[in-house]
Amino acid sequence: MDQAYAQFVQSQGLLRSVPVQRDEWTYWREYVLPAAGVPKLNIIDVSDRNPSGSFAEMIHDYMTNTRYTGEHTLFHMFVLKRNLREHYVITLYHHAICDRVTSEVAERQMIACYRSLLQHQSLPTDEVKPYVEYVKQIQNGPKGITEQELVSAFQLEAFQKSKQDILLRPKLRTSTEAYLFSVSIPTENPSLEFALSVYTKGLQTYLGMDKLPLLFLYDGRRYDEAEYYNTVGEFIDFVPMLMDTKQQPAEMVESVRNRLGLLKRHTINFMNLLTSPDYNSQWKRTKKLVQFGKWYEQLDLFMFNYLGNSAKEGLKYSHFYDDTVLKQPNPLPIYSLFNCIASAYTDGLIF
Numbered sequence: 001m002d003q004a005y006a007q008f009v010q011s012q013g014l015l016r017s018v019p020v021q022r023d024e025w026t027y028w029r030e031y032v033l034p035a036a037g038v039p040k041l042n043i044i045d046v047s048d049r050n051p052s053g054s055f056a057e058m059i060h061d062y063m064t065n066t067r068y069t070g071e072h073t074l075f076h077m078f079v080l081k082r083n084l085r086e087h088y089v090i091t092l093y094h095h096a097i098c099d100r101v102t103s104e105v106a107e108r109q110m111i112a113c114y115r116s117l118l119q120h121q122s123l124p125t126d127e128v129k130p131y132v133e134y135v136k137q138i139q140n141g142p143k144g145i146t147e148q149e150l151v152s153a154f155q156l157e158a159f160q161k162s163k164q165d166i167l168l169r170p171k172l173r174t175s176t177e178a179y180l181f182s183v184s185i186p187t188e189n190p191s192l193e194f195a196l197s198v199y200t201k202g203l204q205t206y207l208g209m210d211k212l213p214l215l216f217l218y219d220g221r222r223y224d225e226a227e228y229y230n231t232v233g234e235f236i237d238f239v240p241m242l243m244d245t246k247q248q249p250a251e252m253v254e255s256v257r258n259r260l261g262l263l264k265r266h267t268i269n270f271m272n273l274l275t276s277p278d279y280n281s282q283w284k285r286t287k288k289l290v291q292f293g294k295w296y297e298q299l300d301l302f303m304f305n306y307l308g309n310s311a312k313e314g315l316k317y318s319h320f321y322d323d324t325v326l327k328q329p330n331p332l333p334i335y336s337l338f339n340c341i342a343s344a345y346t347d348g349l350i351f
Helices: 002-011 054-065 100-118 131-139 147-153 156-167 192-207 249-266 270-275 284-290
Strands: 017-022 025-030 042-045 075-081 087-093 177-180 184-186 211-219 236-244 302-306 326-329 340-345 348-350
Touching: 002 100, 087 100, 147 156, 147 249, 147 284, 156 211, 156 236, 156 284, 192 211, 192 249, 192 302, 192 340, 192 348, 211 249, 236 249, 236 270, 270 284
Parallel strands: 042 075, 211 302, 302 340
Antiparallel strands: 017 025, 075 087, 177 326, 184 348, 211 236, 340 348
């Protein structure tokens, strides 16, 4: 397992990197693994302890409340030994280097490497593109599209107008409190089309608006011909999507997919385009129309994040649904009204 871990870290540049603050921005400093003294996994033996006792609470607290500061790697990986036959590899990632796909990448590559070593076979040879190549690629975009074509394709003028209409409504102001709750919807065919239809229809009923300025979370792991599905890192892009609730569900999701296709073909990454200092003198109209706010306080009035593709076969929503409603201080200085994460299971969805 130590060898599999060392191979995994060796193949992933971000796992050998530390964040460095400079000029009010964060950069990555990547290190090379030494020929001697390769990293090893810490093993925590809990075989003689009560799995539901105080030690388990300590492990849970460690996983929940770990904080990263200074110039240190932004992940921890260790092995929990339950008995001679049961060992669990637990990994904590800082969100800066981890999205939904990253956990799948880590599990797949660690297991493949471990099995190869165990069976004395050659190590897997799947290509792993360095994260730095992704960064360089999006910094060279957008390509083959003018700003006016981009504004038109994403209906950014109407997007801004819809956002301004919402912000001007007297009842929709910032709040010092936030509510976290889940809603379950049984369905035989959980899909992006169904989840998006439910979410937008709910907002339409609540707001009485037909055009909604959604912020669509997108796993941006493919641009042009380059793919990064074997790379550890944060690839999420926040895409402004004006949704027309008068459209039929199939028409609506087709419209979304067409716009996502433009991101791939023209190397468009909105978060890089709108926040990178390299674009301070460019794409000014796009920045104005998306209207993030000076401190990003207007970033996500309505955020939609669909996790459908991560559902493992056989899992039912009833095993995960919790009807608890949590009331807590609003954690962010933003105008968020109703953000949604939709997870798909074999028999339904949890919003």
